[in-house]
Amino acid sequence: MDALISSLMAYGYWGLFLLMVLDPILPTPSETIITLAGTLIAAKKLDLIPAVTAVAAGSVIGSVIAYAIGRYLGRHVLLKYGRWVGIKPAHMVKGERWLNRYKILMLIFGRYIAGVRQVIPYLAGIGRISWFDFTLYTVIGSILWAVTFLVLGRTLTTLVHPVAASIARYWYIVAPVVIVGLGVFIWRRQRTRHARQVPEDQRNTQNTPNA
Incomplete structure (x- = not known):
């Protein structure tokens, strides 16, 4: 480039x-x-x-x-x-x-x-x-x-x-906001994935024949 x-x-x-x-x-x-x-x-x-x-x-x-x-x-x-x-x-x-x-x-x-x-x-x-x-x-x-x-x-x-100049000037404000936002995003994604996994595990348990 x-x-x-x-x-x-x-x-x-x-x-x-x-x-x-x-x-x-x-x-x-x-x-x-x-x-x-x-x-x-x-x-x-x-x-x-x-x-x-x-x-x-x-x-x-x-x-x-x-x-x-x-x-x-x-x-x-x-x-x-x-x-x-x-x-x-x-x-x-x-x-x-x-x-x-x-x-x-x-x-x-x-x-x-x-x-x-x-x-x-x-x-x-x-x-x-x-x-x-x-x-x-x-x-x-x-x-x-x-x-x-x-x-x-x-x-x-x-x-x-x-925008780049503002970010460089106020990096000490922008950086924590970005980090917190990223953390919330990851947490919500993991929570959603776990919520989907639990019903699936329950269905698998119900469908398993008793010994």
């Missing part, structure tokens, strides 16, 4: 852009990367608008490349080589079914669905969805996706830092 943060700080917006271009081709923890970029926005190392632009632009270009592969090289290429980039036949079946039923929604929001995000652009190309429709809805979806995780990362950082 520290290495990823260091890389983002070193390469900045270009690093974000290139990682998003590669996302449909090489599986990357893109949500984690974007959220970490959001933490750098909170730390004033990156700015929100350029970061959104880098993530969205990279995502669109990577998706268009994947769309072109699906459109011009076809399903057999994806079936043959998809496993090398984490695309399984089950993902293709699920993505194709959803894409046929909810085309616009999947092009916009499909990237939020694990196991489907990566395969949607290829399937859109295979299904011959028009270039215009694909590009339009991919741009909309990419911007929403970038904003979602960048703002999430920034917000979490903003919320966590004051």
Whole structure:
């Protein structure tokens, strides 16, 4: 995680852009990367608008490349080589079914669905969805996706830092409360388990035939 943060700080917006271009081709923890970029926005190392632009632009270009592969090289290429980039036949079946039923929604929001995000652009190309429709809805979806995780990362950082500072400042109050709470939890769990065990033992005794 520290290495990823260091890389983002070193390469900045270009690093974000290139990682998003590669996302449909090489599986990357893109949500984690974007959220970490959001933490750098909170730390004033990156700015929100350029970061959104880098993530969205990279995502669109990577998706268009994947769309072109699906459109011009076809399903057999994806079936043959998809496993090398984490695309399984089950993902293709699920993505194709959803894409046929909810085309616009999947092009916009499909990237939020694990196991489907990566395969949607290829399937859109295979299904011959028009270039215009694909590009339009991919741009909309990419911007929403970038904003979602960048703002999430920034917000979490903003919320966590004051809480962590308060805990560090008042540790002598927080620590006993946590210890007592943990003790009560364990005690109640043991008590519940014992209460369940007693009737079971009684039933076993009743069911045991007399000698």
